[in-house]
Amino acid sequence: MRPAGTRHLPFGAALRDAGLAALIAAGLFLPMVGLRTDVDPNGALYLRTRWTDVLLLMAIVFAGRFLMRLWQEWKAGRQGPSLGKRFAGPLSRSGRLAAPALLLFAVLLPAIPGIGRYELDLGILVLTYVMLGWGLNIVVGLAGLLDLGYVAFYAVGAYSYALLAQNFGLSFWVCLPLAGILAAFWGVLLGFPVLRLRGDYLAIVTLGFGEIIRLVLLNWVSLTGGPNGIAGIPRPTFFGLSFSLGGGPGTFAGFFGLEPSPTHRVVFLYYLILALALLTNWVTLRLRRQPLGRAWEAMREDEIACRSLGINITVTKLTAFALGAMFGGFAGAFFATRQAFISPESFTFIESAIILAIVVLGGLGSQLGVAIAALVLIGGFEVFRDLQEWRMLVFGGAMVLIMIWKPRGLVGSRTPSVALGERRTISAAMVAEGRG
Amino acid sequence: MSAPLLEIRDVSTFYGAVEALKGVSLTVAPGEIVTLIGANGAGKSTLLMTICGDPRARAGRVIFDGQDITEQPTHRIVRGGIAQSPEGRRVFPRMSVHENLLMGAQSSGINPAPGLEQVFTLFPRLKEREAQRAGTLSGGEQQMLAIARALMAQPRLLLLDEPSLGLAPLVSRQIFQAIRRLNAETGLTVLLVEQNANQALRLAHRGYVLVTGRITLSGTGRELLARPEVRDAYLGGH
Ligand SMILES: Nc1ncnc2c1ncn2[C@@H]1O[C@H](COP(=O)(O)OP(=O)(O)OP(=O)(O)O)[C@@H](O)[C@H]1O
Ligand SMILES: [Mg+2]
Numbered sequence: 001m002r003p004a005g006t007r008h009l010p011f012g013a014a015l016r017d018a019g020l021a022a023l024i025a026a027g028l029f030l031p032m033v034g035l036r037t038d039v040d041p042n043g044a045l046y047l048r049t050r051w052t053d054v055l056l057l058m059a060i061v062f063a064g065r066f067l068m069r070l071w072q073e074w075k076a077g078r079q080g081p082s083l084g085k086r087f088a089g090p091l092s093r094s095g096r097l098a099a100p101a102l103l104l105f106a107v108l109l110p111a112i113p114g115i116g117r118y119e120l121d122l123g124i125l126v127l128t129y130v131m132l133g134w135g136l137n138i139v140v141g142l143a144g145l146l147d148l149g150y151v152a153f154y155a156v157g158a159y160s161y162a163l164l165a166q167n168f169g170l171s172f173w174v175c176l177p178l179a180g181i182l183a184a185f186w187g188v189l190l191g192f193p194v195l196r197l198r199g200d201y202l203a204i205v206t207l208g209f210g211e212i213i214r215l216v217l218l219n220w221v222s223l224t225g226g227p228n229g230i231a232g233i234p235r236p237t238f239f240g241l242s243f244s245l246g247g248g249p250g251t252f253a254g255f256f257g258l259e260p261s262p263t264h265r266v267v268f269l270y271y272l273i274l275a276l277a278l279l280t281n282w283v284t285l286r287l288r289r290q291p292l293g294r295a296w297e298a299m300r301e302d303e304i305a306c307r308s309l310g311i312n313i314t315v316t317k318l319t320a321f322a323l324g325a326m327f328g329g330f331a332g333a334f335f336a337t338r339q340a341f342i343s344p345e346s347f348t349f350i351e352s353a354i355i356l357a358i359v360v361l362g363g364l365g366s367q368l369g370v371a372i373a374a375l376v377l378i379g380g381f382e383v384f385r386d387l388q389e390w391r392m393l394v395f396g397g398a399m400v401l402i403m404i405w406k407p408r409g410l411v412g413s414r415t416p417s418v419a420l421g422e423r424r425t426i427s428a429a430m431v432a433e434g435r436g
Numbered sequence: 437m438s439a440p441l442l443e444i445r446d447v448s449t450f451y452g453a454v455e456a457l458k459g460v461s462l463t464v465a466p467g468e469i470v471t472l473i474g475a476n477g478a479g480k481s482t483l484l485m486t487i488c489g490d491p492r493a494r495a496g497r498v499i500f501d502g503q504d505i506t507e508q509p510t511h512r513i514v515r516g517g518i519a520q521s522p523e524g525r526r527v528f529p530r531m532s533v534h535e536n537l538l539m540g541a542q543s544s545g546i547n548p549a550p551g552l553e554q555v556f557t558l559f560p561r562l563k564e565r566e567a568q569r570a571g572t573l574s575g576g577e578q579q580m581l582a583i584a585r586a587l588m589a590q591p592r593l594l595l596l597d598e599p600s601l602g603l604a605p606l607v608s609r610q611i612f613q614a615i616r617r618l619n620a621e622t623g624l625t626v627l628l629v630e631q632n633a634n635q636a637l638r639l640a641h642r643g644y645v646l647v648t649g650r651i652t653l654s655g656t657g658r659e660l661l662a663r664p665e666v667r668d669a670y671l672g673g674h
Pocket of ligand 2: 480481482523597
């Protein structure tokens with residue numbers, strides 16, 4: 001902290017505020033941390049108390065809250081009253097550069113020296129979540145339908161690919177659209193019963209739907225292999241060329257006369273998921289400028305007004321569910337071909353929660369925000385892997401910090417889908433034509 | 437008298453077991469401005485919403501331009517030429533004025549360009565604010581936008597629910613003037629719900645008084661203005 005000599009800072013208010021936060025922390029941590037049941041050497045349960053840990057946690061909360069308040073006041077005093085505006089400005093301006101820069105980085109990543117297999121695998125993971133985030137963004141961010149079971153469509157896509165490829169010997173490129181269509185079909189199926197639901201009720205039903213799909217996969221052993229999952233899922237080919245290490249004429253390395261290397265497949269998978277993610281983004285951006293996308297956003301803003309304008313709410317909702325689900329299905333098919341093994345364990349609620357967190361942190365509806373949030377969250381998970389059980393704490397703390405710093409998500413401002421500057425010049429030209 | 441554009445015959449609407457409209461009948465002729473006045477909770481908004489099929493009439497018929505539209509889905513009704521500016525404006529706050537207007541033309545699938553030109557001549561203020569988010573407009577501007585958005589569908593019948601709600605007298609007069617102009621210049625038929633009975637009855641050709649779900653009085657605007665029961669109940673001693 002800068003010394004506060006130049007400006008009067010409300011220490012009293014900050015102290016009171018921090019004290020209150022510490023009290024709340026005490027309420028939470030006393031039972032959660034302070035009391036712990038342990039087993040003594042004789043095998044009997046006993047209650048262990050950890051008051052010092054509670055005090056430590058309270059002190060951390062107190063100090064954190066106190067510093068945060070002072071920092072906010074100091075910033076506000078220095079820069080004028082509107083904190084939110086100050087952040088919105090530079091980020092949305094630099095946003096115009098950030099998107100192409102990120103894209104360039106993503107395209108060039110495999111060529112950057114020092115980028116090895118580990119980094120590429122991490123890149124694939126991040127891009128998978130970027131794609132899932134963009135897919136869910138259609139449902140939650142644009143159409144405003146809170147979906148807590150998105151992972152179900154990811155699972156449908158993955159199992160569709162695995163079963164179709166194994167039982168019918170279909171190639172990845174045939175299965176990919178099929179997986180998307182099947183997932184979209186399930187999206188519509190989910191959409192029908194929830195047409196009349198909104199907000200928290202919708203969230204509960206979609207949550208249940210996600211669990212139902214997982215439980216079916218877990219228990220329908222004859223089809224899905226149950227908890228054992230499906231192994232030996234065919235890997236993707238490059239226009240019919242496999243990535244096996246044999247180096248024969250039918251392989252990628254053999255055809256191009258390269259030294260066979262496992263990296264080829266990783267690079268190929270990387271570009272595959274990058275292309276799929278960009279497809280999701282492109283479709284979303286296109287649709288936002290069209291009547292359907294505009295209707296999604298209008299429905300998010302005010303469903304009753306939409307009705308009074310004659311918008312067909314049924315069609316609008318179902319298309320949002322179907323399209324979001326389809327991209328989830330694509331991502332699932334990719335996941336299956338990349339892992340070569342899937343089981344219900346990969347499709348638990350926590351996945352839905354992470355994808356939703358990416359969308360919300362990204363600032364509901366912002367494409368760039370979703371990409372950054374996926375990078376921060378999934379990359380962050382990886383970076384803090386060494387922290388082991390502390391990882392979730394760091395993760396939660398980071399989320400809280402982001403929500404304090406930018407309550408509307410990383411990229412919280414919405415840009416209109418119609419650029420008026422352009423339209424004005426066009427209409428001016430038309431007027432001139434008509435008169436001339 | 438020419439065939440009515442809108443005819444409502446003995447319509448009853450229920451919210452659960454509560455009967456909000458108890459056999460309402462009224463007609464609106466082409467080119468007319470008809471106003472519906474009544475106290476809070478009389479069922480005025482319910483009547484306008486019932487015309488659009490949401491909620492649906494449980495008994496009676498709604499006939500628009502000779503066609504029975506009672507059972508038609510809402511989007512079909514709106515496509516057929518009825519547009520509504522709902523109570524409380526309900527603009528899309530995070531979308532721009534321009535996008536809000538486009539939403540109005542969307543369901544009928546018509547080209548928005550002529551509609552935009554029309555509403556911008558009617559409300560030049562909206563033209564200045566075209567790129568602004570609708571949620572940051574003033575109350576009066578939002579009301580203008582709500583009416584303009586309904587007009588974008590190029591309707592034959594415009595339903596307006598309390599367009600002067602919460603507006604300063606000067607602004608509400610501007611809105612009423614715009615309605616009069618629309619009616620005079622394009623022959624647009626208007627069914628207007630108002631609390632501001634004085635202004636509404638002066639503007640309208642005819643009016644109806646709705647009391648707890650029933651029509652109790654009807655007549656020309658001037659007739660109703662002269663009725664003592666209307667003066668006492670709705671004009672506040674004017
Ligand atoms: N969605 C609803 N569910 C249940 N009851 C409703 C609903 N909407 C309206 N009502 C009831 O129906 C009656 C008529 O309401 P309506 O909104 O039509 O009145 P109004 O004449 O428009 O009143 P105001 O001038 O206050 O807008 C009221 O008693 C109201 O409580
Ligand atoms: Mg009302």
